[in-house]
Amino acid sequence: MNKYDSSKIIAYLLKYFNNFIITKNILKSDFIILNTCSVRQKAQNKLLYFFDKIKKVKIINPNLIVAVGGCIAVQEKEKLFLKFNLIDIIFGTHNIKKLPFLIKNFQKNKNKIIYVKFTNKINKNINSINYYNSIISKSFVSIMEGCNKFCSYCIVPFLRGKEISRTPEDIINEIYNIVNMGIVEINLLGQNVNAYSSFFNNGKKCNFSNLLYLISEIDNVKRIRFTTSHPSNFNNDLITAYKNISKIVDFLHLPVQSGSDRILKIMKRNYTINDYKKIIDNLLNIRPNMIFGSDFIVGFPTENKDDFNLTLKLIYDIKFDSSYSFIYSPRPGTKSFYMKDNISIFEKKNRLYKLQKLLYDNSVYWNNILLNSIQEIIVEGISKRNNFYYGRSRNNKIIYFKSGRNLLGKLLNIKVNLIKNNCLYGKLI
Numbered sequence: 001m002n003k004y005d006s007s008k009i010i011a012y013l014l015k016y017f018n019n020f021i022i023t024k025n026i027l028k029s030d031f032i033i034l035n036t037c038s039v040r041q042k043a044q045n046k047l048l049y050f051f052d053k054i055k056k057v058k059i060i061n062p063n064l065i066v067a068v069g070g071c072i073a074v075q076e077k078e079k080l081f082l083k084f085n086l087i088d089i090i091f092g093t094h095n096i097k098k099l100p101f102l103i104k105n106f107q108k109n110k111n112k113i114i115y116v117k118f119t120n121k122i123n124k125n126i127n128s129i130n131y132y133n134s135i136i137s138k139s140f141v142s143i144m145e146g147c148n149k150f151c152s153y154c155i156v157p158f159l160r161g162k163e164i165s166r167t168p169e170d171i172i173n174e175i176y177n178i179v180n181m182g183i184v185e186i187n188l189l190g191q192n193v194n195a196y197s198s199f200f201n202n203g204k205k206c207n208f209s210n211l212l213y214l215i216s217e218i219d220n221v222k223r224i225r226f227t228t229s230h231p232s233n234f235n236n237d238l239i240t241a242y243k244n245i246s247k248i249v250d251f252l253h254l255p256v257q258s259g260s261d262r263i264l265k266i267m268k269r270n271y272t273i274n275d276y277k278k279i280i281d282n283l284l285n286i287r288p289n290m291i292f293g294s295d296f297i298v299g300f301p302t303e304n305k306d307d308f309n310l311t312l313k314l315i316y317d318i319k320f321d322s323s324y325s326f327i328y329s330p331r332p333g334t335k336s337f338y339m340k341d342n343i344s345i346f347e348k349k350n351r352l353y354k355l356q357k358l359l360y361d362n363s364v365y366w367n368n369i370l371l372n373s374i375q376e377i378i379v380e381g382i383s384k385r386n387n388f389y390y391g392r393s394r395n396n397k398i399i400y401f402k403s404g405r406n407l408l409g410k411l412l413n414i415k416v417n418l419i420k421n422n423c424l425y426g427k428l429i
């Protein structure tokens with residue numbers, strides 16, 4: 001979501017300032033925008049490290065302007081000015097569209113500016129290019145933002161606001177625009193995409209599965225993915241969509257967080273492991289080749305060895321291929337912040353290591369299953385490391401191959417014929 005927002009920031013600035021150039025060389029910049037994350041303390045600490053660098057730029061260029069947006073801006077508001085006196089502008093997660101005007105104001109008056117307000121509108125990506133994706137074949141499309149779930153550990157609902165969904169017409173228009181630019185794979189984006197709920201211009205309701213059917217009818221859309229869905233909103237209509245819409249890929253990232261019902265209850269996740277497994281089983285009945293990924297938190301307050309072993313068992317049973325897995329990070333203001341953080345950091349690290357090791361073994365397992373099979377891939381880029389092309393299979397595996405032709409963005413069949421360093425290689429068919 002932050003990467004997507006960064007691309008929106010750039011798009012708005014390019015639209016309003018015609019002499020604006022993006023540079024990766026921080027020492028040469030006149031203007032630095034930090035789009036921050038505070039989902040875990042580690043993400044938040046990055047701001048500290050970065051300000052050390054910015055101090056050096058300010059010495060070279062005393063006219064440097066520094067703006068801070070994203071979740072830390074919403075969380076800390078004017079307190080950030082006190083912590084980092086180099087900041088000139090603070091803007092909220094809902095206020096990206098305002099940024100060019102804030103900059104103009106600052107340039108005129110030279111007074112520090114703060115603009116952090118929740119609106120009920122999503123800032124769509126005005127020219128629909130993901131600047132952070134040098135990849136030309138796929139693109140995020142934001143369909144909803146915010147979260148109403150308030151899991152006990154999570155700061156997101158406080159900083160991203162209530163769930164708001166874009167209208168289906170708005171989304172479909174954006175997709176038509178980007179497929180005309182050569183995009184073939186759409187990744188629908190939102191904190192909980194399957195909580196999507198909107199209305200057509202004629203007043204009729206549109207839910208997430210309705211939206212999937214509509215998008216699938218666009219000829220040049222070859223694949224549909226989504227990030228992230230929530231188990232408690234994974235209804236039967238959505239499962240049926242997997243039967244009817246072959247453009248939905250054979251991979252699902254469905255965050256579970258823990259394998260223990262006791263922990264899930266304290267996390268306020270609103271499902272049991274049985275509910276979760278039912279979703280997976282129903283999907284596998286329709287798509288036996290499907291592979292799954294998930295998010296895990298280890299060391300949640302009161303998590304004991306039995307709870308943790310249940311998480312390992314789930315990972316083993318479902319054979320998750322990939323994960324975002326983290327040590328629990330207490331977030332001020334959330335419910336669980338007030339629970340005693342009773343597990344030692346040594347134990348937490350140990351659990352994370354075991355969990356990630358098992359996930360690695362699962363990815364080895366899947367690589368071996370795919371060896372000698374034929375996979376349909378969309379070519380995403382050329383690896384800087386070995387000059388091989390790479391693309392993603394329908395079940396989200398990256399496969400490398402060699403070719404003398406320009407194949408970027410193409411949908412191709414590859415015969416997987418080698419596993420090296422746990423990476424898949426293949427031959428173009």
Ligand code: SAH
Nearest residue numbers: 153154191228255295296297326327328329
């Ligand atoms: N809405 C999605 C996830 C969005 S947040 C869902 O609920 O499934 C992305 C991930 O960050 C979460 O799935 C969780 O694993 C992790 N996360 C959020 N808050 C955290 C915290 N306080 N400590 C550790 N990990 C956290």
Ligand code: SF4
Nearest residue numbers: 147149150151154156
């Ligand atoms: Fe955070 Fe839970 Fe909302 Fe996901 S569903 S963003 S984990 S509060």
